[in-house]
Amino acid sequence: MLPHEKELVERLKDKPFALIGINSDGDAETVKKILAKNEITWRNAIDGSTGGPLATQWNVNGWPTIYVIDAKGVIRYRDVRDQAMEDAVMALLAEVAAPAK
Amino acid sequence: MLLELTATLLALSPGPAPQDPPIEPAARLEALVERFKDAQQAFFKRLRAAEDDEQRTAIFEENPGPEFLKEFRALAEEVEGTEPAAGAWVWVFRLGTQSSSAADAKQALETLLAKHVESPALAELAPELEYAGHVVGQERCAQALRTMRERSPHSAVRAGATFYLATNLLAQGRRSFVAIEVGTGQKTGGWTQAQSSEVRTEARKLLEECAAQFMEVDHPYGRTYGQAAKGFLFELDHLQVGMVAPDFECTDADGVKFKLSDYRGKVVVVDFWGDW
Numbered sequence: 030m031l032p033h034e035k036e037l038v039e040r041l042k043d044k045p046f047a048l049i050g051i052n053s054d055g056d057a058e059t060v061k062k063i064l065a066k067n068e069i070t071w072r073n074a075i076d077g078s079t080g081g082p083l084a085t086q087w088n089v090n091g092w093p094t095i096y097v098i099d100a101k102g103v104i105r106y107r108d109v110r111d112q113a114m115e116d117a118v119m120a121l122l123a124e125v126a127a128p129a130k
Numbered sequence: 131m132l133l134e135l136t137a138t139l140l141a142l143s144p145g146p147a148p149q150d151p152p153i154e155p156a157a158r159l160e161a162l163v164e165r166f167k168d169a170q171q172a173f174f175k176r177l178r179a180a181e182d183d184e185q186r187t188a189i190f191e192e193n194p195g196p197e198f199l200k201e202f203r204a205l206a207e208e209v210e211g212t213e214p215a216a217g218a219w220v221w222v223f224r225l226g227t228q229s230s231s232a233a234d235a236k237q238a239l240e241t242l243l244a245k246h247v248e249s250p251a252l253a254e255l256a257p258e259l260e261y262a263g264h265v266v267g268q269e270r271c272a273q274a275l276r277t278m279r280e281r282s283p284h285s286a287v288r289a290g291a292t293f294y295l296a297t298n299l300l301a302q303g304r305r306s307f308v309a310i311e312v313g314t315g316q317k318t319g320g321w322t323q324a325q326s327s328e329v330r331t332e333a334r335k336l337l338e339e340c341a342a343q344f345m346e347v348d349h350p351y352g353r354t355y356g357q358a359a360k361g362f363l364f365e366l367d368h369l370q371v372g373m374v375a376p377d378f379e380c381t382d383a384d385g386v387k388f389k390l391s392d393y394r395g396k397v398v399v400v401d402f403w404g405d406w
Binding site: 034044045046047048049050051052053054057060061063064066067072073074075076079080082083084085086087088089092093094095096097098099100101102103104105106107114118121122125 | 352353361362364365369370371372373374375376378380381382383384385388390391393394395396397398399400401402403404405406
């Protein structure tokens, strides 16, 4: 999961794409160490715990939980991982490049 | 749990004490639970200390669950007809589910429904039914929860049965969509607004009932059943494929605030994760 995410973020760095982590491990200091250890470069929100405010609002009961959102802010895919996640992202990037009529 | 057991113990205390009082079923169950928890803690500790997969695999063989399952079943059978038997059968179901022992889990479930449907111990059975589908079947879990909802006199049991029946139905509904291929431009990987089925309508009704009636009943994983139900209703109303993602504001690891809506114009993957 993580290696594929890293590869995808690196490959799409010039595209209109962002991976946002919502991390449940603890405070900013804790998360910084974890990001450094795992060599994670993308932005991470500090949610504090599995009962954090974002996880609670989005009713997250399992980790990881993944949402893929298009350029208009619409949820288009849920819980796609690895190649399926990449396929989803590439399909949505294609829409940005050539908007549907 | 402890309070309940103590209360049961008091209720079952005999009148005149015999010379060598037999140990009460409730006390025996409580002692067995304590012993199991100690054994399980020691097991997890060894597992955490393992240095590689080989060691972990070896330690897995020492999982105390299967042995304790036998003890819980023996106790349940011996004291059948008493309230602690229900508590012991819940443990048989729990450990049977964890070790994928379908025969034990099924026996425990059928016994609980046939002989203990009015027991308060069923409050602990409801959450166990969430992950028991692979062992006793998702349909059977749903039926069991329906029975508990209809027949239990205890609000804690009805709250759990109502909530987990809803999540069970949602899981059944979700499973039927995930097979659709990604990459064809089709919406997939979750529910769409158009995929509202009978099952989802019923799940929503159950969640609304739960939010209305069980706001004060504690959920085993924190919060209350009512609050947990509201979380699922929010998900149904705002987090489905095809809906505009609800905005949120948060702080990143560098202390910088940002919003999801800052990313309009970009394709965004939101990944709720933890390093565990």
